[in-house]
Amino acid sequence: MSIAGLLIRRERLARAWSQEGLCRGICGTSYLSKIEQGKAAASEEVLALLFARLGLSWTDDADGALHAQTEACMEALFGGDAPAFAAAFARLRAQERTLLCSPCAADYLLLREFACEADGERRPLDAEFVSFLDQRQLALQRVLEGRHEEAALLYPAAAIRLWQGAHLYARGRYAAATEALRAAYDAAAAEGYAHIMMNCRVYLGNCCSDSGDPKRMQQHYAVAQRLAEALGDQKILSTIRYNDAATKIECGDFAAAYAYFSALEETDAMSLHKLAVCCEALGRRDEALTALARAEAMLPEGEAHAPERQMLALVRCRLETPDYLHDERYGTLLTDCFALLRRERGAGYARFHLKWMLKWYKANRRYREACALLEDFPAEK
Template sequence: MGSAEIINLPKKGVYNYMNYLGYIIYRERLRRNWSQSGLCKGICTVSYLSKIETGKADPSEEVLRLLLERLELKSDQRIEKEAAELAMQGWELLFDGRFNQLRHLLHEKDIERYRAVPAWLDLTLLSSEKPLDTALEACMDTRQLALQRILQGREIEAVQLMPNAYTYLTLGMADYKAGNYSSAVDALQTAYDLASREGAVRIMLEAKLFLGNAYCNRQDLPNMERQYRVAQRLAEDLQDQRALGAIGYNTASAWIETGRYEDAYTWFSRQEQPSLMSLHKLAICCEKTGRREMALSTLKRAEGMDTDEMDRSLAMQLLSLVRYRVEHPDYLSREDYGTLLLESFTRLRRELPSGFAIFHLPWVLEWYKATRQYKKACELLEEFPEKTL
């Protein structure tokens, strides 16, 4: 076991660090099911330990060293430096938008090895998909707390704490996923502008992609195409095939929504390794352009695939809807179709970003019109005011 030497910190941050160590001592003691008297025996009084654990005492380095050693929590110069350098790299990658490199940097790293040094908070936040225990917030600096707020889904507060390209990007993405496209556009444009000043090309690309997506869901094709043109240039320079594929997929999907079925068919039919949802869109293009046999063969191919875009059972429902329409030209007179359609639409609204529901909205309105449910159609249109039909 290494020595538990307390690192000399700059005065700014000392309080947070001591508060953090008190919390860690408290949590580790509880994990081991130790009493306060058992832990502090021969080191300090119970009342003093209680103050350390609650962040109300400014303990000596010697007392902290002995408590950490007894709990087998390592904190020495080498570990401190190693963790600090790793955290510094992590923050730089995060703010540059190099998220894949960040995941690679922290992949299989034993973050718990750094539990008794300040950078543990940084590394845990940077590698986590969930927020940390709220009790740790008293130990966080502004940057850490901003990332905690993002993990909590409180992006507006993150922007208020730390207004930079990354926080504005997360706010814009959250607004986009919630269907708040006007506010999403504002936040994403701010993210792009800030990123361009800092040379954060990856954030510039992500901002333009989501700007294009937002305009796509509003069926504002001129603005969608303008945003995607910039995104495409950035993606080509970065050789980002994922982004290029997303631009093509979303553009072709927008063509379906605006009745440009042949244009959409041309794009989707040329994909060499289509995803399940690409095949779903291709089947719709075939349905709309009278290619019945190709629609059925495309659906059969898609039904044998896996997907990470959504729950597979929901994907199968969406494929079943297309198959039902292709196999039953009188689908609008069949209650089974309406039941499947409305169930699928409800799941889309509940489980996925609003763009998925917006794409399927015309079929729901078609059903309501065919079954003379005009009030429901009007109510639905009020819920999607930016949808152009």
């Protein structure tokens, strides 16, 4: 179905115009109704007149130039090449007004959502678009809705399998995530999408790390690192080194983790949090407090960063409370933080704090709760 009718309907309703008022002298009301529902294909002349009455200019893309540019951006998205996608989308954004009144409108609106850097900023298209979407577009819509399994069934591209695996990983479903990521890796290898292969290996390594298998984690990270070096992807190389060091903290190798986090030239709040944890374990209290103060100063106010602020507060509480294991204030802060991380940041963040939860339960003889928690965090889920 042509999306032109939907665009006309949305603009008409936004202006609170009646169908009769819009189509007077152009076409019949019943014909406009069918156009708006996608049940009738209007001529380019009629479309141009309807859009013009709304103060817009319909572009039919007769030469296919807009379609070609949109497809180039889609190829970058499905190829997993983030810099290429950002550059391709920047070229599209410069033509946003034209694209939004063209046959490429749905593609552009979907691409605009995927161009948002943070997942939390992405929103699915309004429900009225769904009946006008083709299979690939509908799959992207399902991803934006968080319905990744449906998306993969609709359009089993390597990128969608990767997003499905990442979605499952964030929810602690490591076995299912591994299955999706392996399928994504195989598809990417068959299609020649090296960036997706690289990201699959990173997530597979993350799954192994969170499942308590550092040896397999290192195997996946080694492959990801070779791919990142070949592609010149410094961001992924930094991510691998960061994740490896964070895993060392979980494994109790605080000295090795400290060597990494203390040497970072560019830091953020979470890398300083990891440094503080290492310093705490190594008896470097003053250095830990300094790292916490720097991290706290970096975090902006607002609910969006509440979990990170609680993580920092938790370390500070341990450093400033000698007998914290028997201090109810610490227990409340710990359990609240753990619950918030599970809800807002996913299983990986919560698992990082698991040993402190178990230590608290053990010190306070709350063995039943400790056992229940361990059931929620098996080695493989």
